[in-house]
Amino acid sequence: MPDETFEPKIVGFCCNWCSYRAADLAGTARIKYAPNVRILRVMCSGRVDPSFVLKALASGADGVLVAGCHPGECHYISQNYKAMRRYHMLKHTLAGLGVEPDRVRLVWASAAEGQQFADAVDKLVEDVRRLGPLRWPANWTEDGHRREAIAGMAKEHEEAMEVLP
Amino acid sequence: MAEKIGVYVCHCGSNIAGTVDVEEVARWAGASLPGVAVARDYKFMCSSLGQQMIEEDIRTQGLTRVVVAACSPHLHEKTFRRACENAGLNPYLLQMTNIREHCSWVHTDRAAATAKAKGLVSAAVRRVAEQQPLERMYVKVNPATLVVGGGIAGLQATLELADAGYPVYLVEREPSIGGHMAQFDKTFPTLDCSACILTPKMSEVGQHDKVTLLTYSELEEVSGSVGNFKVKIRKRARMVDAAKCTGCGICIEKCPRKIRDEQFEVGMGYRKSIYTPFPQAVPRIPVIDTANCTFFTRGKCQVCSKVCPTQAIDYEQKDEIVELEVGNIILATGWKLFDCRKLPQYGFGRLANVFSNMEFERLSNAAGPTNGKIVLRDGKTEPRSVAIIHCVGSRDTNHNAYCSSVCCMAALKFGHLILEKTQAEVYSFYIDMRAPQKDYEEFYQRLLEEGMHFIRGKVAEVTNAARKPEEAGKLIVQFEDTLLGRQRRLPVDMVVLMGALEPQADAKEFGIRSCISCSEGGWYIERHPKLDPVATMTDGVFVAGACQGPKDIPASVVQGAAAAARVAGMISKGTVMVEPVVATINEEECSGCRICNTMCPFNAIEFDEEKQVSRVVTALCKGCGTCVAACPAGAITGAHFNNRQIFAEIEGALWDAINGETASEPHDAGTERSLLAGLSNP
Numbered sequence: 001m002p003d004e005t006f007e008p009k010i011v012g013f014c015c016n017w018c019s020y021r022a023a024d025l026a027g028t029a030r031i032k033y034a035p036n037v038r039i040l041r042v043m044c045s046g047r048v049d050p051s052f053v054l055k056a057l058a059s060g061a062d063g064v065l066v067a068g069c070h071p072g073e074c075h076y077i078s079q080n081y082k083a084m085r086r087y088h089m090l091k092h093t094l095a096g097l098g099v100e101p102d103r104v105r106l107v108w109a110s111a112a113e114g115q116q117f118a119d120a121v122d123k124l125v126e127d128v129r130r131l132g133p134l135r136w137p138a139n140w141t142e143d144g145h146r147r148e149a150i151a152g153m154a155k156e157h158e159e160a161m162e163v164l165p
Numbered sequence: 166m167a168e169k170i171g172v173y174v175c176h177c178g179s180n181i182a183g184t185v186d187v188e189e190v191a192r193w194a195g196a197s198l199p200g201v202a203v204a205r206d207y208k209f210m211c212s213s214l215g216q217q218m219i220e221e222d223i224r225t226q227g228l229t230r231v232v233v234a235a236c237s238p239h240l241h242e243k244t245f246r247r248a249c250e251n252a253g254l255n256p257y258l259l260q261m262t263n264i265r266e267h268c269s270w271v272h273t274d275r276a277a278a279t280a281k282a283k284g285l286v287s288a289a290v291r292r293v294a295e296q297q298p299l300e301r302m303y304v305k306v307n308p309a310t311l312v313v314g315g316g317i318a319g320l321q322a323t324l325e326l327a328d329a330g331y332p333v334y335l336v337e338r339e340p341s342i343g344g345h346m347a348q349f350d351k352t353f354p355t356l357d358c359s360a361c362i363l364t365p366k367m368s369e370v371g372q373h374d375k376v377t378l379l380t381y382s383e384l385e386e387v388s389g390s391v392g393n394f395k396v397k398i399r400k401r402a403r404m405v406d407a408a409k410c411t412g413c414g415i416c417i418e419k420c421p422r423k424i425r426d427e428q429f430e431v432g433m434g435y436r437k438s439i440y441t442p443f444p445q446a447v448p449r450i451p452v453i454d455t456a457n458c459t460f461f462t463r464g465k466c467q468v469c470s471k472v473c474p475t476q477a478i479d480y481e482q483k484d485e486i487v488e489l490e491v492g493n494i495i496l497a498t499g500w501k502l503f504d505c506r507k508l509p510q511y512g513f514g515r516l517a518n519v520f521s522n523m524e525f526e527r528l529s530n531a532a533g534p535t536n537g538k539i540v541l542r543d544g545k546t547e548p549r550s551v552a553i554i555h556c557v558g559s560r561d562t563n564h565n566a567y568c569s570s571v572c573c574m575a576a577l578k579f580g581h582l583i584l585e586k587t588q589a590e591v592y593s594f595y596i597d598m599r600a601p602q603k604d605y606e607e608f609y610q611r612l613l614e615e616g617m618h619f620i621r622g623k624v625a626e627v628t629n630a631a632r633k634p635e636e637a638g639k640l641i642v643q644f645e646d647t648l649l650g651r652q653r654r655l656p657v658d659m660v661v662l663m664g665a666l667e668p669q670a671d672a673k674e675f676g677i678r679s680c681i682s683c684s685e686g687g688w689y690i691e692r693h694p695k696l697d698p699v700a701t702m703t704d705g706v707f708v709a710g711a712c713q714g715p716k717d718i719p720a721s722v723v724q725g726a727a728a729a730a731r732v733a734g735m736i737s738k739g740t741v742m743v744e745p746v747v748a749t750i751n752e753e754e755c756s757g758c759r760i761c762n763t764m765c766p767f768n769a770i771e772f773d774e775e776k777q778v779s780r781v782v783t784a785l786c787k788g789c790g791t792c793v794a795a796c797p798a799g800a801i802t803g804a805h806f807n808n809r810q811i812f813a814e815i816e817g818a819l820w821d822a823i824n825g826e827t828a829s830e831p832h833d834a835g836t837e838r839s840l841l842a843g844l845s846n847p
Contacts, residue, residue, distance in 0.1 A: 007277075009822040011815055021702070024237045025684075027266025035277040038284045038818040039267050041238070042806055043746065046764075047790030049808070056815045060822030073677050076789035077766035086794070111690065111702075112673075112683050118271065137822075 008062035008128040012039040012121070013048045017075035018110050019067030025114030033118035034125040037065055044068070045106075046079030050090045053104055060137050063103040063128035065121065070108040080108070100131050168294045169202040171228040172286060173219055175210035175235035177265055184269035186279045190234065190286055198290045202226055210235050216248040223252035230258050230293040234286045236265040239702060240693065255298030257745070257805060262289035284818050291817030295810040299745040302783075306392040307492035308332060308736045313384050313679075316344020317718055318710025319497035320366050321725030322732075327375035329733050334489055335370065336398055337380045339428070341446035343367055344499055348429060348523065350530040350537070352718055353578040354608035360532065364445045371447035379487065381452055387494065387679050390787070391705030392741045394491050402482040404453035405439075409477035412449030416469035416478065417441065424457045431502075433527045434534035439469050444532065453478075493705045493732040496679055496689065497725060498672065500711040503558035503565070503665035511557065511662055512627045517542040518640055519627060519660045522575060529582050539586050541659060548589045548658035552642045553579055554624050555595040558665035559715075565665050567686065569715045572663035573599045577608055579661055580617040592618045592655060594644055602719070622647045627660050666715040681706050688714045699728040704741070707731055746788035746805045752778045754800035761792035761801060 014020035020041050026033065042048060045068025053064045066087065068080040084106060091101040105124050109117040174191040176182035187206045195204030203222050207215050210233055222228055231254065233245045238261040246256035264282040272278040308331050312323045315337030323335045335342065346352075347367075349359035370376050379398055386397040405416075420437035429442040436442075438458040439451050459466040460480065470478040505513035505521045512519045518541050520528065531537035540547055553576045559569040573595065580591045598619070600606045613619070626643040632654070639656035646653050668687030669675070676683045681701040684690050689708045692700040699707050707728040710721040735741060750761070750770075757777040762770050769785035770792060772778075781792075781801075793803040802808075 009819060011818055017702075020237075021239065024239060024263070024266040027237070027263075027270040030270055032273060033271055035268070035272040035274065035281045038281060038288065039263070040288060040811070040814050040818060042790065042811070043803075044789035044791060047794050047803065047806060049794035049811075051808075052811055052815065055812055056819065059816050059819045061815075061819055062822075076787055076791070079764075079766065079789050079791040082764060082791050082795070 006129055006133055008036050008125060008133070009060060010037040010063040010065055010124065010128060011056040011061045012037040012065040012067065013042055013045070013052065014039050014067045015045045015047075015069060015075070015080075016041055016043045018069035018073065019045070019107075019117065021111035022067070022109035022113045022117035025111060026118045027114075029114050031114050031118045033121045036125045036128075037121050044074070044076050044079045045083035046074075046076065048083055048086070050086055050093070053090060057099065057103070057134060057136050060134075062131075062134045063105070063124060065124055066104070066106045067109050067117065067120070068106070070110055073110060099134065099136075102127055103131060103134065168200045168229045169227055170198075170200045170230040170232060170290055170293060171219065171222050171226070172198070172201050172204040172232045172290060173210050173215070173234065174204070174206040174264070174282075174286070175215070175233070176206060176208045177210075177235060177269075178208065181235070181265050181269040184272060184275060184278045185264055185282045186275065187282075189279060190264075190282050193283055194232075194286050194290065198287055200230070200294055201290060202228060211241050211244050216244065216251075219245070219248050220252040223249065223254050228254070230260075230296065232260050232262065232286065232289045232293050234262045234264045234282065234289065237263045237267075256301075257299040258293065258296055260289040260293040260296065262286055280821070284820060287820040288814045288817035292810050292814035295807075295813045296805070299804055302743050302745050303740040304392045304743050304784075306735050306739060306741050307394075307490055309334065309489070309491045310493045310495060310732050310736075311336065311384075311394070311396055311489065311491040312495045312497060314344070314497035314499055314710070314712070315339075315342030315370075315378075315380070316497060316499045316710060316721070317346045317363065317366075318499070318712075318721040318725035318728075319344070319495070320363075320370055321722045322495045322497060322709050322729040323370050323376055324366065324373070325726050325729035326733060327370075327373045329729075330375065331733065331736055332375050332377070334377045334379060334398075334491065336382050336384055337378075338383050339442060340381045340403070340440075340450075340452040341367075341442050341448070342370060342378070342380060343443070343445075343447070346718060347443060347445075348431075348530070349526050350533070351578055351582065353574040354604045356578070356581070358531075360445065364447075367445065367447040378448060380448060382487075384675070384678065385486065389490075390743065391703075392492050392735075392743075394494060394705065396489050396491060396494070398487045398489065400485040400487055402484050403450060404455065404478065404480055404482050405450055406477045406479045406482070407448070407450050409475045410450045410473075411475055411477075412451075413474065414441075414449070414451070415472050415474065417451055419468050419472045421466070421468060422457065422459050424454070430527055430534060431521070431523045433524055453480075493707065493735060494679060495707045495709055495725075495728045495732060496675075496681070496712055497709040497721075497728075498669055498675060498712040500666045500715065501669050503667050505557055505662045505664045507564060508557060508662075510626045511554065511624070511660070512629075512640070513662055516627065516629055516640060516660075518548075518658060519662065522572070522579075522661060522663050525579055525661045529579070529586070537586070539583055539589075546658075547587050548583075549587075550590045550592070550655075550657040551583050551659045551661060552592045552594060552624075552627075552640075552655065552657045553661045553663065554627075554642075555593065555663045556623070556665075557662040558667070560596060565667065565686065567715065568599065569663075569666040570599070571666065571715060571717045574605055574608065574717065576661075576663050577612045577617070580612050581615065584615050584617065589658070590616075590618065592620055592642075592657065594620050594622060594624050594642070596621070596623060602717075620644065620646055620648075631656075666711060669712070672712065679703075679706055681708070688712065699724055699731060705735075744788065744805075746803070747783050747786040748781050748788065748790065748792055748801050748803050749783075750779055750781055750796075751800045751802065752776065752780070754798050755779055756798050756800070758797065760795055760797065764792045764795045 191206040755778040790803040
């Protein structure tokens with residue numbers, strides 16, 4: 001059952017030219033949206049290394065928003081297409097890691113789309129809230145049991161290696 | 166060396182402080198964030214006192230990094246970088262974080278907004294500690310300027326620059342420069358004739374030795390950046406050789422094909438298939454309208470070619486792409502008229518004697534289809550009563566919420582012209598009468614005295630369905646007189662709709678092509694609505710005139726001149742600073758896989774065949790960072806946006822979630838510090 005009081009923490013990566021300005025416009029137009037996304041600025045959505053997304057999730061974020069210019073409108077001609085390619089690969093990787101791919105979202109927002117940006121934030125916050133907390137860092141606490149299990153695995157591995165010529 | 170970080174949290178009056186507890190954010194930053202030596206809040210950080218405070222702290226406290234939590238860096242990053250520089254700190258050791266547009270203005274819950282502001286400040290503090298001093302780069306500014314749009318704003322900008330001795334390329338998509346102003350009859354409030362004040366400017370531009378005129382041409386592509394833009398312009402085929410044509414006009418006279426002129430005469434008059442839009446056109450070189458030319462549609466005729474004394478007609482002419490190099494670009498692409506058909510209740514296009522404002526301009530213009538006689542659609546009957554309806558498509562949430570700003574005055578001008586030229590009674594249906602500029606209010610008073618009738622209320626309908634005998638054959642205006650508080654009907658002979666000014670249909674697409682953005686409505690966004698009204702977010706691209714928002718002739722002229730002054734300043738300075746945000750490749754780590762080579766759309770990465778490594782050509786790099794993210798060896802560093810900086814920023818942004826905690830209650834300061842201290846940099 002979803003936790004009613006759960007407030008997701010989301011990191012947003014906005015490109016300097018379109019989506020960051022869309023967020024600026026949402027501000028100047030006083031459009032209200034959920035306060036859960038903390039926006040970091042990169043020059044282009046193409047700069048968003050998949051490791052940034054993983055880093056955010058590993059640092060306790062429940063979701064990640066990547067926002068860029070609309071396809072065909074990239075300030076750097078076509079770099080948002082590269083972001084798009086990486087995003088789809090990243091979704092597969094996340095699924096493989098057992099993370100719901102819905103926690104990570106790529107959206108397009110032109111500098112004129114303050115309302116659309118706000119809507120995208122609200123939608124993501126709502127979806128992540130439904131998924132519940134990710135608690136990635138908590139899953140990696142080094143408790144005795146885990147350490148024992150890892151030591152056991154290492155030992156097994158060593159033994160297996162010894163058999164080989 | 167441990168960094169000494171100064172954190173400055175701005176109240177922005179009550180803009181931020183109204184929603185975010187700024188004192189708490191500053192106090193918390195000072196107490197809890199690593200490396201913070203000074204944390205202050207202040208009413209207006211961008212004020213000179215605020216800046217002085219930062220400078221003072223850098224000098225006296227030996228700050229090595231500065232974080233300003235205020236508005237968007239697009240607004241004031243320059244201001245605070247300058248403050249840092251003044252105090253001897255490298256400007257790239259500043260980080261701004263946006264707690265106004267991205268926080269206080271978009272949230273209502275004070276606790277949540279404060280928590281978010283803390284997250285943003287924490288991210289900035291963690292990031293700034295990783296930032297590195299960068300040296301600015303300077304590039305030469307090409308003295309040539311491209312002006313797009315030959316209306317009054319573009320003409321003014323062109324003349325200012327050309328008179329200052331700088332070369333200008335003026336691109337206009339119509340066959341002649343002049344813009345909308347060339348269509349107008351008189352201009353308010355002085356009532357001087359539009360053509361009389363415009364055409365001298367047009368011919369000056371046409372004859373200026375510093376101006377290269379490219380009419381019937383469109384901007385296709387912009388590349389490069391401030392100081393050194395490369396632009397491609399499509400010169401559409403005129404089918405007339407400009408070098409041979411003398412502008413005698415005999416081809417126009419002899420052309421047998423007459424068609425309705427939907428552009429310049431807005432369907433009120435006719436022109437030939439080979440034409441100049443109006444007699445004073447600059448240049449005087451005609452254009453063949455190939456869609457309507459008998460030769461191009463049916464393969465016969467060629468009269469123009471036969472009569473041309475200089476053999477200038479060239480049916481084989483093709484579109485030509487002209488490539489130019491310019492240092493700056495001024496966009497003065499103007500506006501288009503609201504399609505009054507969108508308000509079917511007013512009957513435009515259905516009831517013959519309902520005119521749009523532009524139609525009325527042509528009707529009243531001495532060079533127009535009726536030689537300036539104000540008559541009904543039949544071309545001969547003088548109206549005995551005229552209703553002028555304001556705010557058609559403007560101040561209307563169904564169409565355009567904004568005020569088109571010129572229509573009240575234009576309506577007064579129409580009223581004056583009708584009263585002067587006819588015996589008609591004139592009724593103005595207004596919502597609010599807006600006459601805020603110099604001599605405008607006086608003009609309104611003048612019309613009150615001249616006997617124009619003013620009725621406050623929005624018209625519901627214009628109909629030809631008569632209810633009473635006296636309404637028969639008339640247009641009946643159904644309206645609410647809000648001063649009398651009554652529904653009324655008024656039979657008139659003619660109705661003029663004051664259609665709204667709208668952005669050009671292709672404004673958005675064109676803006677993208679020129680690297681600038683539009684507001685929701687489609688008007689180009691200036692860098693700052695009050696303090697920087699002609700610059701845009703893209704350095705070297707300026708806007709002037711109605712493409713930035715509805716405005717009248719004086720305001721367009723002011724903007725044209727202002728944009729030119731900004732460009733002239735850049736040219737006379739000779740160089741312009743460019744951000745040192747570029748990528749560099751560490752050759753020792755590069756495996757030579759060449760993945761980055763294909764990533765760069767600017768061809769800024771070259772491959773060294775001998776060493777088998779890639780290298781960034783700094784002058785071409787735009788700093789997007791895509792190659793940095795793509796390099797499988799991690800050999801590329803993006804200056805000012807490197808991985809260490811962004812990782813630190815991510816950790817900082819998640820200060821309250823870093824241990825799997827997701828509750829937003831503030832932590833005990835001691836715990837936080839130990840948590841943050843426990844994180845090692847990647």
